[in-house]
Amino acid sequence: MNATVSLTTPAVAVDIEGVNLSYGTNHVLKDVNLAIKPGEFFAFLGPSGCGKTTLLRLIAGFNHAGTGEVRIGGKPITDLPPWKRDVGMVFQSYALWPHMTVRRNVAFGLEERGVKRAEVERRVEAALGLVGLAHLAERRPSQLSGGQQQRVAVARTVAVEPKVLLLDEPLSNLDAKMRLQVRRELRDLQQRLGLTTIFVTHDQEEANTICDRIAVMNDGIVQQVGTPMDLYERPANLFVAGFLGTANILSGKLAGSGGTRVFEIEGGTRVPVPSEAIVPEGAKLVFRPQHASLGDAGPAGDEMLALPCTVANREFLGASVRYGVRIGTTEVAVDVPFQSGSGLFEVGSGATLRLSPHALLWLAA
Amino acid sequence: MTAIPTSAPRPRRIAGTPGQIALALAIAAFLLMFLVLPVATVIYVAFTEKGTSTFTLVNFYDFVRTELFMRSLWNSFYVSAMSVVWASVFALPLAYLTTRFVFRGAAIVQTLGFLPLIMPPFVGAVAMQLFFGRNGSINLLLDDWFGFKIDFMEGLNGVIFVQSVHYFPFILINLSAALRNVDRAMEEAAQNLGSSGFRLFRRIVFPLAMPGYLAGASLVFVKVFDDLATPLLLNVKDMLAPQAYLRVTSIGIADPMGYVISVVLIIASVLAMWLSARALKGRDYATTQRGGGGLAKRVMTPMEAVFGYGIVILILALVLAPHLGLLLLSFATIWSFSPLPDAYTIAHYGRVFGESSVYIKNTLIYATIAGGIDVVLGVAIAYLVLRTKLIGREWLDWMATAALAIPGVVLGIGYLRTFYGITLPDGTPLAALWITIVMALAIRRLPYALRACYAALQQISVSLEEAAENLGATKARTVRRIVVPLMAGGILAGFVTSFSTAAVELSATLMLVQSNSDAPLAYGLYVFMQSAAGRGPGAALGVVAVILVAACTFLSHLIIERSQKAKGMGH
Numbered sequence: 054m055n056a057t058v059s060l061t062t063p064a065v066a067v068d069i070e071g072v073n074l075s076y077g078t079n080h081v082l083k084d085v086n087l088a089i090k091p092g093e094f095f096a097f098l099g100p101s102g103c104g105k106t107t108l109l110r111l112i113a114g115f116n117h118a119g120t121g122e123v124r125i126g127g128k129p130i131t132d133l134p135p136w137k138r139d140v141g142m143v144f145q146s147y148a149l150w151p152h153m154t155v156r157r158n159v160a161f162g163l164e165e166r167g168v169k170r171a172e173v174e175r176r177v178e179a180a181l182g183l184v185g186l187a188h189l190a191e192r193r194p195s196q197l198s199g200g201q202q203q204r205v206a207v208a209r210t211v212a213v214e215p216k217v218l219l220l221d222e223p224l225s226n227l228d229a230k231m232r233l234q235v236r237r238e239l240r241d242l243q244q245r246l247g248l249t250t251i252f253v254t255h256d257q258e259e260a261n262t263i264c265d266r267i268a269v270m271n272d273g274i275v276q277q278v279g280t281p282m283d284l285y286e287r288p289a290n291l292f293v294a295g296f297l298g299t300a301n302i303l304s305g306k307l308a309g310s311g312g313t314r315v316f317e318i319e320g321g322t323r324v325p326v327p328s329e330a331i332v333p334e335g336a337k338l339v340f341r342p343q344h345a346s347l348g349d350a351g352p353a354g355d356e357m358l359a360l361p362c363t364v365a366n367r368e369f370l371g372a373s374v375r376y377g378v379r380i381g382t383t384e385v386a387v388d389v390p391f392q393s394g395s396g397l398f399e400v401g402s403g404a405t406l407r408l409s410p411h412a413l414l415w416l417a418a
Numbered sequence: 419m420t421a422i423p424t425s426a427p428r429p430r431r432i433a434g435t436p437g438q439i440a441l442a443l444a445i446a447a448f449l450l451m452f453l454v455l456p457v458a459t460v461i462y463v464a465f466t467e468k469g470t471s472t473f474t475l476v477n478f479y480d481f482v483r484t485e486l487f488m489r490s491l492w493n494s495f496y497v498s499a500m501s502v503v504w505a506s507v508f509a510l511p512l513a514y515l516t517t518r519f520v521f522r523g524a525a526i527v528q529t530l531g532f533l534p535l536i537m538p539p540f541v542g543a544v545a546m547q548l549f550f551g552r553n554g555s556i557n558l559l560l561d562d563w564f565g566f567k568i569d570f571m572e573g574l575n576g577v578i579f580v581q582s583v584h585y586f587p588f589i590l591i592n593l594s595a596a597l598r599n600v601d602r603a604m605e606e607a608a609q610n611l612g613s614s615g616f617r618l619f620r621r622i623v624f625p626l627a628m629p630g631y632l633a634g635a636s637l638v639f640v641k642v643f644d645d646l647a648t649p650l651l652l653n654v655k656d657m658l659a660p661q662a663y664l665r666v667t668s669i670g671i672a673d674p675m676g677y678v679i680s681v682v683l684i685i686a687s688v689l690a691m692w693l694s695a696r697a698l699k700g701r702d703y704a705t706t707q708r709g710g711g712g713l714a715k716r717v718m719t720p721m722e723a724v725f726g727y728g729i730v731i732l733i734l735a736l737v738l739a740p741h742l743g744l745l746l747l748s749f750a751t752i753w754s755f756s757p758l759p760d761a762y763t764i765a766h767y768g769r770v771f772g773e774s775s776v777y778i779k780n781t782l783i784y785a786t787i788a789g790g791i792d793v794v795l796g797v798a799i800a801y802l803v804l805r806t807k808l809i810g811r812e813w814l815d816w817m818a819t820a821a822l823a824i825p826g827v828v829l830g831i832g833y834l835r836t837f838y839g840i841t842l843p844d845g846t847p848l849a850a851l852w853i854t855i856v857m858a859l860a861i862r863r864l865p866y867a868l869r870a871c872y873a874a875l876q877q878i879s880v881s882l883e884e885a886a887e888n889l890g891a892t893k894a895r896t897v898r899r900i901v902v903p904l905m906a907g908g909i910l911a912g913f914v915t916s917f918s919t920a921a922v923e924l925s926a927t928l929m930l931v932q933s934n935s936d937a938p939l940a941y942g943l944y945v946f947m948q949s950a951a952g953r954g955p956g957a958a959l960g961v962v963a964v965i966l967v968a969a970c971t972f973l974s975h976l977i978i979e980r981s982q983k984a985k986g987m988g989h
Contacts, residue, residue, distance in 0.1 A: 113884075113888055114887075114888075115884055115887075134887070134892070135884070135887040135888055136887045136888075136889075136890045136891055136892050136895075137890075138888075139890075140888070141888065141889075142884075142885070142888045144881045144884070144885055145881075146879060146881050148879065148881040148882045148884065148885035149885075150882055150885075150886075150900055150904070151904070152903045152904055152906075161886065161889055161891070161899070162889030162890050165886075165889060165890035165891045165895065166890050209885075209889070210888075210889070213889055213890065
């Protein structure tokens with residue numbers, strides 16, 4: 054990756070406004086609104102079937118919105134066919150044409166644009182150089198490894214200097230080791246080209262590590278948009294909290310008002326609610342396993358919350374020990390850092406779950 | 419490179435682009451003209467009073483009342499059913515032994531097994547008469563040694579024998595493929611539960627392969643039922659297809675009985691296909707899973723090996739006899755009342771390449787055009803059905819595939835009746851032009867080419883096309899640069915199937931050939947084979963036909979293999 058490719062056009066914004074899409078009675082995208090900034094590395098994150106790939110294909114022109122509009126650099130593209138959109142897509146399967154060499158694959162888009170032959174050759178070289186595959190130009194796609202195929206697919210797409218780069222689960226067909234490497238390369242490349250990039254994935258770790266901002270999607274609805282840290286620290290709802298990292302969720306109901314509110318967990322344990330906390334209608338109590346700690350049974354001191362519990366199971370994870378403890382009828386996870394020599398809680402014994410009130414979240418579905 | 423606009427206001431994609439619509443209409447017009455109209459004409463004539471347009475069933479009443487027609491119907495049914503039985507007898511051991519056991523030469527057996535298909539059955543008929551006829555080699559030897567003869571070739575027996583030897587590869591191909599698709603785990607599960615040997619085969623393996631067998635068997639039935647040339651050449655006239663032909667050619671184009679018989683032939687074909695489709699419904703047993711490796715192959719004990727190889731060699735000798743006989747005949751001066759020819763000559767070949775070379779030339783032209791039409795239509799229909807959302811696109815597929823159910827003789831009669839009325843400016847009826855023969859061939863072979871194109875397109879991931887569009891190629895450009903090159907193997911396979919079977923087709927063309935100078939090879943063969951003196955040159959012409967078809971098949975095989983290797987798509 055040493056050749057230089059400079060984009061002549063500045064990065065553009067992608068705006069999605071009020072997009073709805075249905076297949077028959079199946080409402081796949083529900084009023085999607087997103088504003089992706091120029092040069093941003095943006096992820097659509099969600100479980101399979103959440104509509105993220107549908108939305109990506111809609112931007113590329115392969116799906117058609119029932120209502121709503123997509124604008125690239127301020128210009129509406131909704132009525133343009135795929136071949137006039139100038140958005141480069143890297144397919145999940147890479148979609149390299151098996152009857153063409155790597156060089157012909159990469160040259161294709163330039164030829165379709167009527168670029169002069171010498172210029173085509175130059176830009177093919179540059180694009181292949183960019184992904185470090187100039188020496189494999191005469192190979193057929195089937196003669197390449199998965200990682201190399203992926204890079205050819207990227208080179209083929211960036212060679213035409215698209216306005217926007219779309220990546221459809223580009224890492225899913227790679228083994229775990231390659232995934233880490235390609236992930237970094239993609240991030241590198243994106244930063245060098247300064248290209249507005251949309252990345253579709255179901256893997257929160259991928260999205261967290263390389264993207265500037267993430268739109269978490271579920272059931273055709275954008276649940277929350279934010280930086281990876283935002284989403285982790287301040288999830289907007291139960292789905293986002295559960296999808297990013299592990300979250301303990303306790304059902305219960307709110308009692309009292311003002312500064313004396315109490316959240317009564319199913320089973321009777323009462324948790325005081327800080328006066329500044331916003332508790333939405335039908336909310337549940339949410340906390341992360343690493344924000345809790347375990348202590349011997351008995352009353353708690355200071356301002357920490359102390360909930361009596363029973364140890365139900367124990368998993369040794371190396372750096373930490375994950376306990377499954379039961380509060381009433383609900384089981385929650387607690388991560389305790391492992392220190393050699395320190396004692397472990399035995400399954401079946403009683404303990405006290407300690408929590409800082411600041412680590413508590415009240416979220417609704 | 420004008421972009422086809424798809425930018426009509428939403429909701430979009432309900433119809434197709436103007437180009438797609440025009441293409442679909444053109445295909446529909448072609449199929450209506452050369453398939454639907456002739457067949458509809460045949461049906462119409464069968465149900466109307468002679469010379470008028472009054473609806474009547476009296477023609478069918480006449481059919482049922484005439485003893486000859488009822489006997490023909492029964493004979494056709496009997497011959498077809500018995501051909502299936504005998505074809506199964508030939509195919510079952512070959513399929514079973516080569517797929518179930520470690521069998522030396524399994525590939526050769528499978529390849530040789532297909533050989534009969536590349537020769538028209540009626541050509542084999544003559545050669546088989548020389549070997550198995552009343553005074554053929556086998557009976558002469560039997561009479562010499564044991565003092566008795568066997569009526570292999572007498573009357574209906576002859577037709578059954580020739581047809582089963584010719585068509586058994588259909589069962590062999592389908593059954594072998596089905597057997598190979600049975601997952602090893604199916605068998606191992608049964609063994610694990612205590613089943614083994616023949617019981618295991620009867621209860622697990624064969625039922626799983628049943629759909630493949632049925633598909634092959636129904637094909638054989640329909641082919642035999644519809645075949646015209648073989649019974650004619652063996653001088654068996656009391657079967658349906660020959661009756662239809664004879665009525666139209668000897669009594670006249672206005673005689674309704676030929677049309678009634680045609681309708682009966684269509685009904686029988688449709689019925690046989692419908693029954694097999696019904697039997698197959700919900701029984702797609704392709705059980706091979708990832709990592710599964712087909713049937714477990716067993717090593718034979720010495721006794722089994724002797725028995726197995728003995729059977730295979732016997733069957734192969736039988737099915738290859740027509741080819742050997744034809745070859746001998748083509749070099750023979752006189753071959754009569756003796757096990758082998760009296761003397762040999764190459765004069766027949768001289769005659770074939772001299773005065774009869776027009777047949778070969780015509781065949782090459784006709785079959786090439788017919789194959790070309792078929793793959794163009796095949797690619798277009800496959801693309802419209804699989805890649806567009808055009809309303810009614812399936813109808814194109816159904817129409818083209820319906821040609822399967824139309825016997826050649828029916829299509830021939832339909833063409834004669836329909837296109838005799840249409841004349842060119844100079845007064846020649848359309849039916850008398852050689853291009854009519856080509857159209858009949860193209861329609862007859864279209865279903866096969868269409869399946870090949872269909873399969874080829876289905877194997878191409880849509881994302882390969884989307885990638886091209888994403889990089890700026892229009893739909894039309896994508897078809898030209900991505901779809902067609904990737905389909906090349908399938909297109910070629912479709913072309914060769916069409917070409918090689920069209921080259922030896924006679925059922926539809928027998929009626930359409932108006933002059934010797936327009937006649938294709940199969941017709942020339944038929945004419946030669948009708949006289950004793952013509953048998954030598956006829957056989958030589960037959961050998962040329964076999965070599966022609968075999969060479970084409972082999973060549974396409976090579977090309978496909980090479981292109982797949984180049985693409986790295988093989989294995």
